[in-house]
Amino acid sequence: MVESFSPRIVAFCCDKSGYVAADMVGKLRLSLPESLDIVRVPCAGRIDALHLLQALEKGADGVLIFACHEENCQSLTGNIRAKARMGYLHGIMERIGLEKERLDLCNLATNNGAKFAETVLQKFDELKKLGPSPVE
């Protein structure tokens, strides 16, 4: 069963970095898992703890945040806030017995299509090993 398990990943992508990088993946002719869902947000700072947790609750095996590099956020601290919210949720996930690896963040720039693909694939493999979300 685990063999055929294809982890569902929801990636929240900042419009100023992650989303552009995701767009580049196609141009680089790299492939991404079909079970990846991309949510475009104006800034990583717009991603609320509620959105991240509800993605996990509603069936994602893993959630990724793609934000600008630190000190390079166009809204100054959106990426830092996203990171802090992830930390807050890691605390809750720990208490309810949900593996912290199911929620992760990657800082990148617009031209990092390769890094985007690599991060998604790495998370895909990690989640495959971890198995389906225990709350699905």
Next chain:
Amino acid sequence: MIKAEQKPVDEILDFLKPHRKILLAGCNACVAVCHAGGEKEVGILSSALKMARKKAGQKIEILEDCSTRQCEPEFVQELKEKAEEVEAVLSIACGVGVQTVARMFSDIPVYPGLNTTFMGETDELGVWIERCQACGNCVLHVTGGVCPVARCAKQLLNGPCGGSQDGECEIGNDVPCAWQQIYDRLKTIGQLHRMEEIIPVKKWGRESRDKGPRTISREDLKL
């Protein structure tokens, strides 16, 4: 305003163990301002609880609501229909709201999802600090707008203790000495003579809880 923080999720899960359908009720007043019990927090806690229970193989159904003010019976009344459908209520209002809900829905258990902590102000985004202990006889006019009851570690009413050092309280942890702050402020506003005014000891009943819960009664407002 009243400040509170969420209880650890595992503690909440523990007292919700016997229940399979609950109402999670927030409050859109004070506790929403300190991001502990507003609409968004209802959503986050609900999601966390549902996931934890699903994982444990004991699903829980959660109805969600958020009152305008949970400490007012009129607003709590609006929760009635939902409350009738559930086995228990988990309230993430302050302790006052929890008790209003418990009083109004007297036949089902009502649990607190928050630890109500103090009355305070926003120090910076995400940081709140205690400012008033509702002592019942405000002395801020004598103390330059700095409360010695809430801000002095010993609640001294008439000047500092001997431990005040370079503006810091002797308890350490970078806590400013309230009496130094009072002195500085009185000096700034040209009222240093106030330092010599004696603040009397607090009175029984109105200024303490020795006579049970304190009440305010206004004849002009009663029906």
